[in-house]
Amino acid sequence: MYITLIILFLSAIFFMSGKVRSDLVALCALVLLIVSGILTPEEALTGFSNSVVIMMIGLFVVGGAIFQTGLAKMISSRILKLAGDSELKLFVLIILVTAFIGAFVSNTGTVALMLPIVVSMAMSSQINVSRLLMPLAFASSMGGMMTLIGTPPNLVIQEALTSAGYAPLTFFSFTPVGLVCVTVGLIVLIPLSKMFLTKKGDKTRKGKKNKSLKELAGEYQLFQNLCRVQVESKSPLAGKTIQELNIPQRYNAGIMEVRRQSSSSRRHFFKTMSQEMAAANTVIQENDILYVLGDFSNVKRLAEENALKLLDTHTAEGAVESKSEELEFTEIGIAEIVLMPASNLVNKPVKDSGFREKFGVNILGIQRKRQYILKNLKDEKMHSGDVLLVQGTWENIARLNDDPSDWVVLGQPLAEAAKVTLNHKAPVAALIMLGMVVMMMFDFIPVAPVTAVMIAGLLMVLTGCFRNVEAAYKTINWESIVLIAAMMPMSLALEKTGASDLVSKSLVNGLGSYGPYVLLAGIYFTTSLMTMFISNTATAVLLAPIALQSAIQLELSPFPFLFAVTVAASMCFASPFSTPPNALVMQAGRYTFMDYVKVGLPLQIIMGIVMIFVLPLLFPF
Structure with a gap:
């Protein structure tokens, strides 16, 4: 037991120092647990096969696809319109939207869905993304307190109550508690995030060396000299190759690219506009949209002599809105x-x-x-x-x-290509994301959440929401994955050695004689402390029966004490590995362990103090 506690203590020291990468610290702790004989290799590696870790990998892929298809930008632009020019209004909207989604979808899934959207918003509004991502993770956990299915600890206390013969909780029994959590979180996070999370990096990137694709197109006046024409049914161009048409010699203009509606081409499961190079052997087809580079007078003559429709700048291409002055660089x-x-x-x-x-x-x-x-x-x-x-x-x-x-x-043209969003795939990504959320929300659908995420991630790749499979792999943040997977067996080590049982029983039982409020505070902060080092679900499983029995022995209602367990287990913000959402945003927000302590610890303490007085009001002793 003492060896386990020493390893845990040393890990915490290295996490806080920030001098060694967090995933390396976690792996070292894992190896020490194996070498010391506390865990077998099989037990130590259970974290890497845990469904939460697999779900995180899949959600990174889904989130990457949401960003790559431009769906994140579309959603973020709508939220930005609501926020206007107010950074505070945007901050509040992000918290509220995330909390609402988190009430029905797992907090890990909520963060993975919102992460690319919030990053896109930060880039568009030139707000430091570090100020938004940690509150985003915290808001997903707060939202999880709104409903019975919002977070696993809620289901743990439900099981404890029904097993003891008490009436089961309803779906919305948690909603008043969740509303208090979100309100307290908003009030506390607004000043704390401004004080501690706006110091990293510049809001805008300066000294950029490479020209963007849009800058290149503007420099060479492609927008001014580019016209679109559509091939009509009676056009003599239909059925002929570009080489046969000899357009450069006849009209002093050149066809740059051809776009046509496609429903069966490679990697296109849904009808979209395909974009292809105008090669010599390209056969022009009816309804093709040709991008022609040349003087407008020459292009107009080409259109008039060949029964082509000269498109205005606001004509939609299939289901995709596009303007001729806005070249797309997808393919x-x-x-x-x-x-x-x-x-x-x-x-x-x-x-x-x-x-x-x-x-x-x-x-x-x-x-x-x-x-x-x-x-x-x-x-x-x-x-x-x-x-x-x-x-x-x-x-x-x-x-x-x-x-x-x-x-x-x-x-670096390929680096620029990687930044180009596949806008024509946004509807596909939206459908897949919606399907994943529905499968995770409703229990009557016989699909486990981890399976739903795996299906969604696979569909994102198969339907072409990424340029290739390698691009999907690059979206996975392996440091966060290894951190969570390596720290998960720590809870098993604490259980196996009896450390967690000793700490919880001694703290809780020693406070029972001082009255219900002191006992409630002891249960809450014991749960809160333990969740900083082991998973919130494992902590709830350990402490729920202890809290239940303590209340029964003192002839008090177990409801406030069990709610204290689930709230404390879910409202753990002072550590990046206490909950998966905290780990998910760590790299994207460039946070250190101490950033979580500076912002998360005050919020965690304030939330606890508020709950000690609020829970007895909602669920009397």
Whole structure:
């Protein structure tokens, strides 16, 4: 028992110091428990197969998809409209929305859903994201106190009461307690978050080296020279390849890309607009939307002579709203390359460059001595030092890096591609997310929450809400996963050695003679202390029968004492590993262990003091 307590104490010291990564500290503690013989290897590794850990992995993937498809940005923009220019109003809205969702969905699931939305809001409104994410995690736990299914400790005390022959609690028996938790949380978090959570980083990024895709498009006037035309049924272009049409020679314009509605192409389970490069062998089909680069007069002549409909800037493409001046770079991107003096392309006209044939990319413009050459490109000869704006699929642009002797690719186009949201997949991500929430909310659906999350994560990948599987893996925060998985067996070690039983019984039984309020305070803060080191569910399981028996022996109602157990187990904020939501936001908010102590510990203490006086009012002794 003493060895376990020493390992726990040392772990807490290292967590607070912040000099060693938290996941490494947790792994070291786990290894020490195995080496000292307190836990077997099988027992020590149970955390890595725990359903909560598996659920966290799946929720990272779901959250990443919500961000990658632009769904987070859409939802956040609506919340921002409600908040206006008020940072305080935005803070309150985030707390209230998160608490409401947390009443019906697990707090881990709530944070995973809200995390990308809140990050997107912070970026849009230039608010420091560190101020919002820890309160977000706390609000999900507060919301869990609203309903019977909100958090596992609620179900634990329900089981303890019914086993002892008491009337079962109703679905909304917890709502008054939850409302008090949210109110206290809001009042306390507003000043604490401002004092301790706004010191990290700048609100906006400065000194950015790489041009964004939008900046590149604006620099080369792509928005001004880009028009969209739709192929109508009687158009002579339908059924012909782009090479056969010979549009550059006939109209001095070029087709950049083709978009068409697709319901069966690879990775498209739902009808969306597909975006593809205008290759020489691309066959034009009826209702295709062609993106044409050239003078408006030339594009207008092309449309009039070939029965094409010239689209205005507000026409919707299928189910996806898009404006012609807003190029999308989901599958096709742009990048700059600089021609080297020894390049074979020097003094060659653009039409003989072979870029399209060899690499599948088009040259859209040339920057030469701060002058931009954007028209009649096919006959323009390229010079040493020219900067070429090229367009192609992201894979083909990446291939340009394979030939550094002829040119150098500027910036990091693939990094820019990773930032582009797949907006056309937002409805798909929304449907999957909604399905996951429904499966987690209703007990009559025979699907476990962890299964619902795994299904949702898999569907996000299969339906193309990520560019590839690797992108999905990159959304998983492995430091948080390892931290939680490695610390979970600590509760087993404390139980196995009798440490948790000794601490809980001695503290609670020693206070019974001092009156119900002192006993209630003892139960509450004992639960609160233990939850800082072992999971809230395990703590509730340990202390619920002790609280029940203590109340019965003193001939008092067990309800306030059992509610003290569940509230204290759920309202644990002073540690990043006391609840999964706290761990989920740790990396994204760049928090240290001490940040949780500075903000979470005062909130935890104040919440406890309030509950000691409120619970007897709601559930009399």
